[in-house]
Amino acid sequence: MDNIVEAKGLCKSFGSLRAVDGIDLRVARGEVLGFLGPNGAGKSTTMRMLSGFLEPDAGSVHLCGVNLATNRQQALTNLGYLPEGAPAYPEMLVHEYLAFLAGVRGLYGAELRQRLAEVVEMVKLNTVFNQRVETLSKGFQRRLGLAGALLNSPPVLVLDEPTDGLDPNQKHEVRSLIRRLAPGKAIILSTHILEEVEAVCSRTVIINQGKVIFDGTPEELDQQAPNHVTSARLDWVFRQMTTGEVA
Amino acid sequence: MTHVFSALFRREFRSYFQTPLAGVFLVIFLLLSGLFTFQLGGLFERGQADLRPFFQFLPWLYLFLAPAVAMRLWAEDRRTGTIEILMTLPCPSWLVVLAKFLASWAFLSLAILLTCPLWMTVSYLGDPDHGIILTSYFGAILMGGAYLALGAAVSAATKNQVIAFILAVLISFGFLSAGYPVVLDFLGGWAPDFFVQAVASTSFLTHFDALQRGVLDMRDVLFFLLVMATSLVINRIMIDWKKAA
Numbered sequence: 001m002d003n004i005v006e007a008k009g010l011c012k013s014f015g016s017l018r019a020v021d022g023i024d025l026r027v028a029r030g031e032v033l034g035f036l037g038p039n040g041a042g043k044s045t046t047m048r049m050l051s052g053f054l055e056p057d058a059g060s061v062h063l064c065g066v067n068l069a070t071n072r073q074q075a076l077t078n079l080g081y082l083p084e085g086a087p088a089y090p091e092m093l094v095h096e097y098l099a100f101l102a103g104v105r106g107l108y109g110a111e112l113r114q115r116l117a118e119v120v121e122m123v124k125l126n127t128v129f130n131q132r133v134e135t136l137s138k139g140f141q142r143r144l145g146l147a148g149a150l151l152n153s154p155p156v157l158v159l160d161e162p163t164d165g166l167d168p169n170q171k172h173e174v175r176s177l178i179r180r181l182a183p184g185k186a187i188i189l190s191t192h193i194l195e196e197v198e199a200v201c202s203r204t205v206i207i208n209q210g211k212v213i214f215d216g217t218p219e220e221l222d223q224q225a226p227n228h229v230t231s232a233r234l235d236w237v238f239r240q241m242t243t244g245e246v247a
Numbered sequence: 248m249t250h251v252f253s254a255l256f257r258r259e260f261r262s263y264f265q266t267p268l269a270g271v272f273l274v275i276f277l278l279l280s281g282l283f284t285f286q287l288g289g290l291f292e293r294g295q296a297d298l299r300p301f302f303q304f305l306p307w308l309y310l311f312l313a314p315a316v317a318m319r320l321w322a323e324d325r326r327t328g329t330i331e332i333l334m335t336l337p338c339p340s341w342l343v344v345l346a347k348f349l350a351s352w353a354f355l356s357l358a359i360l361l362t363c364p365l366w367m368t369v370s371y372l373g374d375p376d377h378g379i380i381l382t383s384y385f386g387a388i389l390m391g392g393a394y395l396a397l398g399a400a401v402s403a404a405t406k407n408q409v410i411a412f413i414l415a416v417l418i419s420f421g422f423l424s425a426g427y428p429v430v431l432d433f434l435g436g437w438a439p440d441f442f443v444q445a446v447a448s449t450s451f452l453t454h455f456d457a458l459q460r461g462v463l464d465m466r467d468v469l470f471f472l473l474v475m476a477t478s479l480v481i482n483r484i485m486i487d488w489k490k491a492a
C-alpha cells in the first residue's frame with residue numbers, strides 16, 4: 001500500500017514522564033485512522049510530533065516520503081494540521097484569518113481567492129465569513145480550523161480531537177466532512193470518543209501510557225468483545241484494554 | 248518567501264489595531280511624551296530650540312511602554328494555542344520570529360513618528376539643528392528595536408503576559424541602568440576594571456546619548472543591532488525549548 005504517513009519508533013519524554021514510548025504508525029492514501037486512547041495516553045503529543053510542532057526524542061516521521069526532521073519545510077507542505085481546540089486569532093474576521101493562513105502557505109492573488117472560495121464552500125463557512133473569530137460557536141471554530149488545514153489541499157490531514165466539545169449535530173457535520181475528504185488523503189484523527197471510530201474511521205490504533213496496544217479495523221476491534229456484551233461493545237473493549245476493567 | 252513574510256508581518260501589525268491596544272498605547276505614549284518634554288523637561292523654560300528634553304526621557308518611557316508592546320508577541324500565541332499553527336507552517340521559524348519582531352518595531356516606530364509635531368513646534372519657535380534631531384529620531388527607533396527584541400525574547404518563554412512584561416522591564420532596566428555612575432561606582436568597589444568597562448558598554452543610555460547629541464557613530468548603531476540580533480536568536484531558541492510548556 002502507498003503509505004503517505006510513516007512514523008517509526010516515536011518517543012517523547014517530559015522530564016521523568018515518558019509520554020510517548022516507541023509508537024509506529026503507517027497511514028495509506030484513502031485511509032482514515034482513528035487514534036484513540038484515554039486522556040493523558042500521549043495522543044496529543046504524538047499528533048504534535050506528526051505535525052512537526054514537537055521534535056521526537058527518538059524515531060522519525062515521513063510525510064509523503066519526505067523526512068520531517070531533515071527536510072522540514074518540504075515535508076510540511078504536505079500537511080494540514082488542526083491542533084487540539086482549533087486555536088485561531090480571536091480578534092480577526094473569519095475571511096481575514098483564512099486569507100492569512102493561505103498567505104503563510106504561499107498562496108496569493110487569484111489562486112488565494114479561488115482556494116479561499118472553494119474551502120469556504122466545502123466547510124460551509126459562508127454565513128460567518130465576515131464575523132469575528134471570537135464570536136463563533138465551537139462548531140464553527142472547529143470548521144474554521146479544518147478550513148485552515150485544507151487551504152493548501154494537503155494529502156495528509158492530522159486532526160487533533162476535531163469533534164471534541166461539539167453537540168451531536170455539529171459532530172455529525174464534522175464527520176460528514178471528514179468522510180467527504182477521505183478519498184485521496186491520509187487522515188489521522190485523534191479522539192477519545194469511540195462512536196467516532198465506527199462513524200468515520202477505516203482503521204483504529206489505540207494507545208495507552210505512550211504505547212500502541214491495538215492496531216486494526218473497527219470490525220476487528222469489535223470482535224475483541226465477547227458475545228455476551230451486546231451493547232457499547234467498543235466501550236467494553238476500550239475499557240478492558242486500557243484499564244483491565246470489564247464490569 | 249516574501250509573500251509568507253508579508254502575510255505574517257501584516258497580521259501581526261494589524262493585530263495591534265484590531266484590539267484597543269494600539270489606541271490606548273498611542274494615546275498614553277503621546278501624552279507622556281508631551282508631559283516629559285514640556286513639564287519635566289521644561290522645553291519652553293530652557294529657551295533652546297531642540298528636542299533634548301524629549302529624547303532624554305525617552306529611554307525611561309520605553310522602559311515600560313516597549314515591554315507593553317512586546318509582551319503579547321509570543322505569550323499570546325502560547326496562551327491561545329496559535330503557536331502550534333505558526334510553528335507547523337512550511338516556512339523557517341526564524342521567518343516567523345523576524346516578522347513578528349519587525350511588526351512590533353514598525354508599530355513602536357509609528358508611535359515615535361507621531362511625536363513629529365514636537366519637531367514642528369521647535370522649528371516654528373526657533374532654528375533647531377535638524378541634523379541632530381534626525382539622528383536622535385534614528386537613535387530612538389534603533390533603541391526601541393533593542394527594547395522590543397529583549398521583550399520578544401522574554402515573551403517567547405512564557406504564556407503569561409504579566410510575567411513577560413515584568414521580566415522584560417527588569418531586563419531592560421538592567422541595560423538602561425548599566426551606564427549610570429551609581430551602578431558603575433558600586434561595581435568599581437569590587438569588580439575588576441575590564442568587567443566594569445564591559446558593563447558600562449552594554450548601557451542603552453551611553454549609546455543613545457551619543458546619537459541624541461547628533462554623533463552618528465557606527466559602534467552605537469552596531470551595538471543596538473547586535474542586541475536585537477542576539478535577542479532574536481534567544482527568542483528562536485526559547486520557542487523551541489518551551490514548545491511543550
